[in-house]
Amino acid sequence: MILKKFNSPGGNEIIIRKATLEDAESIIAYSTLILKTFSDVVLTTPEEFHPTIEEQKNWINSFNNSDTGFLAIAESNAKIVGIIHFETHKKKKASHTGEFALAIHPDFHRQKIGEELLLQLISFAKHNPKIEKIILNVGEHNSKAINLYKKLEFVTEGINIKAVKQPDGKYTNNVQMALFSH
DSSP states (O other): OEEEEEEOTTSOEEEEEEOOGGGHHHHHHHHHHHHHHTTTTOSSOGGGOOOOHHHHHHHHHHHHTOSSOEEEEEEETTEEEEEEEEEEOSSGGGTTEEEEEEEEOGGGTTSSHHHHHHHHHHHHHHTOTTOOEEEEEEETTOHHHHHHHHHTTOEEEEEEEEEEEOTTSOEEEEEEEEEEOO
8 A cells, every 4th residue: 555655855756655465575685784784773683684584474464464553665666765663562551652663775865765754654643542652762873863853753751871782892872752643
């Protein structure tokens, strides 16, 4: 299901749509690229990510069969250039909140793709009475992402000190931000 079409500032036609089972192999390849390219900012290491196509299809289905989960991809020329996924917390007392992950292809930064994917998630949450709060964690050094989140009215809730331990033994602090959808 197509959620939005737009032309990026770089002149590319971008299609944002819900992911389907047919995207499983492409999502694996895209995720592998993201994990290798941005290993300093993503939590999962490339060595930890090795789903089978069947496991990836099950992951996609978990969103498609959920009334509070959201999974969308951005494409340019039938290639994935962005992905966002959101899940609410499983515990009943926290089920009104959820967290998302967003990743944009390195060749497509500054093309409004991240913003458009986030706007789709925000719209989904605002129309879903079960979702009251969208949460994210971002490395405090990722100023481009933090500025985008602030632009979309996310507020800083706190800093998670030494939240991530890099392979070289250095620590990264994370900024926790949130947006109230209701």
